[in-house]
Amino acid sequence: MKYVSSYILSSSATNKQPLWYSFKICSITLLFSTFIACSKLQPEPTDTEFSRLQERANAVEIIRDNYGVPHIYAKTDADAVFGLLYAQAEDDFKRIERNYVWAMGRLAEIEGEEALYSDLRVRLYMTLDQAKIEYQKAPQWLKDLCIAFADGLNFYLKTHPHIKPKLITQFEPWMPMFFFEGSIGGDIEKIPLDGIKAFYGSAQNIPLQASIDSMSEPKGSNGFAISGKLTESGNAMLLINPHTSFYFRGEVHVVSEEGLNAYGAVTWGQFFIYQGFNEHNGWMHTSTYADFKDEFIEDIFTKNGQLYYKYGNESRKVEESTVTLKYRDGNVLKNKEFSMYHTHHGPITHMIDNKWVATKINWEPAKALEQSYIRTKTRNHKEFHKMMDIRTNSSNNTVYADSQGNIAYYHGNFMPRRNAGFNFSKPVDGSNPKTDWQGLHELDEMITLLNPDNGWLQNCNSTPFNAALEFSPKSNDYPTYMAPDAENYRGIHAVSVLAGQDNFTLDKLIALSYDPFLPAFAELIPSLIGAFDKSKNKDKKTSDAIEVLRKWDFKVSEDSVAMSLAHFYGMHYLNKGNTPEGLKFVEKIRYFSNDTTEKERLKFFSEVLIELENDFGKWNIPWGEVNRFQRLNGSIASSFDDTQPSVAVNMASGRWGALAAYGSRRFEGTKKLYGYRGNSFIAVVEFGKKVKAKSLLAGGQSGDPLSPHFNDQIVNYVNTEFKDVAYYREDVEKRATERYTPGDH
Structure with missing residues (x-):
């Protein structure tokens, strides 16, 4: 237990944990020590399979730094992947398993019958047997990595x-064929489950468009790239700022003697760095709204x-097949058989006006895995551009910077070529051959941007046509389906903070990415104040609250009462206010600000004041008393408790x-708001003769509450205190708290 005890000493000295946290860590460390001492972690089986895995483990070294980040070293890429998956399993095996249970379509075996349609959605696109075939067709180097993936987890x-x-209980090399991209759900989650359930469960229709939930925290990310002409050092810089659910990815560093030296965020269970950097370049993905999938209304008949x-x-035959899915019912596993239907467009996923609809998406798992891994070993923009030409990273935009001073942006990556005579934003007539995809757009036909003259570019899941001010791509140059993305308030904010800036340092880049201004409230709150000023009935409570808002600069801070008032008012309006159909979020806020009655605005604000008094005993509560970070256990579905420390x-x-997003909400039994999505892994990187980086992780590296790295970055996280990344071996050695080969503990 040298690793744990030595870390506790350094943690209390350097990481400035609050007293309640130190007591908690000391207690769990004693429990952890006892547990490890009493557990026989490494059996000594005599089977040849274990001997093979042990020999492979001996070729890997794992060094943990003082924040628990694993640095994996091996001679070959495959052995490095073995160590990477072993280290991930140490940190959060349950999330690895959950990801593959979901990705393979086996969730109902754990969660019961309600999850059957999630499983069916997966199998409509690829069965287990088809995944095995895809694996066999993969190039040998990729199969070697897949074998290493399975070996690392099985050895753990x-x-x-x-x-x-x-x-x-046994991982197989073909399993990564189901989980090949790294984004939040990837392409398949864009196919609504209600359609699958309605069609395959009860043969019912569903509406054309699923409604957007304005109450949920937006999924997405921020990426900034800064040219060397705007930095103090003359080197290009990159902001890596994914906004995922907390603990969705870990922070890792993986190195081989075959050219791999990548650092960044890895989605649990995958063998490539999804958002990160190497010594030469860095890549940040933001979820795209580029239109890469289509729905085809089929004319079905029986003969x-x-x-x-x-x-x-x-007249073409509908391909019919069956799949038997298991689901848990209490302590019993039961079977349910489904008939599945496919046309050449893809699987039937739902029904509209009693007509069957097939949904076509990109589905080339081995090719997508190739692209995801090759990305981590590119050394310059030429190589990166060649990698992007594989064109399978369909659900992401990419922000890029490198040591040669280049910055670049790619909007989407997989883009079907369509007939411009049809509106592909809606389902099209599948019986008309002219609606078929006409191959893929070449990479250079897609929306890209390289070294804009303004010296920076950004994407915040927003339109690419505002990525670099007047040097942005021009919408008239591209088909509408390439970029239907709307502008959002993060994109608006990003442009405002980047414009006119120079002399960037990593610390300045961090500061700008955490700028506290909230542009949505700069539009929404003045309309409320104006409504109050025109009203005749001005009770003292409302007057006092409006005065707080009148003096506000629209910046979030821990002690801001105005922030509390604005947040609850905005959420209440989103929940209760009515808007015309089809408005995007920015349009909704502007509608609430300009096109609603003054009476309605004041009514909703009055209801918010009553709600705050009922929940907290007063309306004038500072934001920091409401908005909290808490991590009580390692469960995938986090629980929260107002009576516990936060x-x-x-x-x-x-x-x-x-820009520094923190999605928080009430959970069952709570009045306070607890964070669950937003800034998760954050890094800023400078590419010069030597790469420099700083990073931060929500909570900590480990999903085990007994680990000292379960909560050791909370204070850093809320205080915006980034850690220096240990990238070069000499820096890793200086911060090493433990070194071992897989299986040693």
């Missing part, structure tokens, strides 16, 4: 018999007991334009 399970998987669909002058957070929701 063999050497940690106290870990009891919920479902997957001689066989289903057909019309396609031009042809930390004030001076950040706000990305929906209001907060």
Whole structure:
């Protein structure tokens, strides 16, 4: 237990944890020490498979730094992947398993019948047998990495018999074919489950468009790239700022003697750095709204007991197959068989006006895995551009910077070529061959940007046509389906903070990415104040609250009462206010600000004041007393408790334009708001003769409450105190708290 005890000493000295936190860590450390001492972590089986895995483990070294970040060193890429997956399993095996249970379509075996349609959605695009075929077709170098993936996880399970998987007791090399991109759900989650359930569950129609939930924290990310002509050092810089659910990715560093030396965020269970950097360049992905999927309304009919669909002058057979899915019912596993239907457009996913609809997306798992891994080893923009030409990273935009001074932006990556005579933002007639995809757009036909004259570029899940002021791509140069993305308040905010800036340092880049101004409230709150000023009934409570807002500068801070008032007012309006159909979020806020009645605004504000008094005993409560960070356990579905310790957070929701997004809400039994999504892994990187970087992780590296790295970055997180990244071996050695080969503990 040298690692744990030595870390506790350094943690209390350097990381400035609050007293309650230190007591908690000391207690859990004693428990952890006792647990490890009493557990036989590494069995000594004599089977040849274990001997093979042990020999492989001996070729890997893992060094943990003082924040628990694993630095994995090996001679080959495959052995490095083995160590990477082993280290990930040490930190959060349950999330690895959950990701693969979900990705393979086996969630109902744990969660019960309600999850069957999530599983069915997966199998409509690829069955287990098809995944095995895709694996066999992959190039040998990729198969070697997939084998290493399975070996690393299986060796972890063999050497940690106290870990009891919920479902997957043996990982297989073909499993990554189901989980090949790294983004939040990837392409398949853009296919609504309500359609799958309605069609395959009860043969019912669903509406054309699923409604957007304005109450949920927006999914997305920020990426900034800064040219060397605007930096103090003359080197290009990159902001890596994903806004995922907390603990969705860990922070890792993986190195081989075959050219791999990547650092950054890894989605649990994957063998490539998803958002990160190497010594030469860095890449940040933001979720795209580029239109890469289409729905085809099929003309189905029956002939001689066989289903057909019309396609031009042809009658084509509908491909029919069956799949048997398991689901848990209490302590019993039951089976349910589904018939699945496919046309050449793809699987039937739902029904509109009693017509079957097939949904076509990108589905080339081996090719997508190739692209995801090759990205981490590129050394310059030429190589990076060549990697992007694989064109399978369909759900992401990419912000790029490198040591040669280049900055670049790619809007989407997989883009079907369509007939301009049809509106592909809506379902199209699948019986008309002219609606078929006409291949893919070449990379250079897509929306890209390289070294704009203004010296910076940004994307915040927003339109690419404002990525670099007047040097942005021009919408008239591209088909509408390439960029239907709306502007959002984070994009508006990003442009305002970057414009006119120079002499960037890493610290200045951090400061700008945490700028506290909230542009949505700069539009919403003045209209409320104006409504009050025109009203005749001015009671003291409302007058006092309006005066607080009148003096506000629209910046979030821990002690701001105005921030509390504005947040709850905005959320109440989103929940209760009515808007015309089809408005984007910015349009909704502007509608509430300009096109609603003054009476309605004051009514909603009065209801908010009453709500605050009922929940907190007063309306004038500072934001930090309401907006909290708490991590009580390692469960995937976090629980929260107002009676347990938590930390004030001076950040706000990305929906209001907060660049440093902190999505918080009430949970069952709570009055306070607790963070669950937003700034998760954050890094700023400078590319010069030597790469420099600083990073921060929500909570900590480990998902184990007994680990000292479960909560050791909370104070850093809320105080915006980034750690220096240990990238070069000499720096890793200086900060090493433990070194071992897989299986040693």
